[in-house]
Amino acid sequence: MFLKIFRTKTTLTDTDYLVAYQRTGDLEGLGVLYERHIDMVFAVCFKYLRDEDEAKDGVMQIFEQIITDLKNHEVQNFKSWLHSVARNFCLMQLRQKKIAVGDEGIFENEAYENFVAQSPEKDGWEIEHQLADLGDCMQTLAQEQRQSVELFFFQQLCYQQIADQTGFALSKVKSYLQNGKRNLKLCMEGKRHG
């Protein structure tokens, strides 16, 4: 018992803590694991709720939720699972309060995430076709989007450099990129399916 408490906690992985919690129900271990990611949960809560006290309460309520959820859920990657729990919790809070959040970015990334996640390995022939399609589709983008995509993905510049180089507002660069990627995806899918 005491040995277990004083064993160096930093050497244990998230999965070690998860397995231990699911076996013993020991809250102390789960607390250590949650504390590792508490800054992430707080930041996510604040992004959605935009209120310090509500975000703090959210952090504590999400801990209560995972105490029960983890008893029934098989979790492979704790951090990304915790993020999903936190985001769903916050969206539910917002829905309950019926507050319209002026954040166009909430669901915006999903199309691109799916695009990234589902892009299968291609053989050389397919890649050539895709590159040709990509070239065509790049030409269909609005000028700001095309320029942002080229500078970010091909020249690997950061937002600040792109803003400096193009004169775009820093806050706009990200949305040009997101919209550019979404349009590229739609265009590429259109070409693939004839």
Added chain:
Amino acid sequence: MDKQKRHNHPTTDQLRQYVAGGLSHEEQHQVEKAALQNPQIDDTLEGLIALKETGIDTEATLVELRQRLLGRVEKKDKRLFPFYYASAAAVVLAVGLSWWLVKEQAESPAAVATSSVNKETTEPIEEAAPLSAAVPIPQKKVLKHLK
């Protein structure tokens, strides 16, 4: 291998450095790229940026949250620890008591003989002994008569 390296997710500390303006252009690009591909990183980054813009003392808030979490986790422990101590004390007490009893019994035969309670039970036995010793004598006589 290079592919794996490219997919390494930045830690929350690195995201904080990004927000504080402490990363090189190349590192910024890596963080931004990871954020575009991973909603967890994107949400965290946007949260950290929003916190910075609002001017909230995130460090103080996190200290408070960690204390609240510790309090939540310890509540259960406080209930559990006395239970452990109580059961440990009970075991020690039980072992000690049985050891004492065994020791007491091992030392007792001499004491039993001299105790006043046992005197009453030993006297009848002493009386009975002459009687039982006397019995064989008539028996022998009878046997002789029979012969």
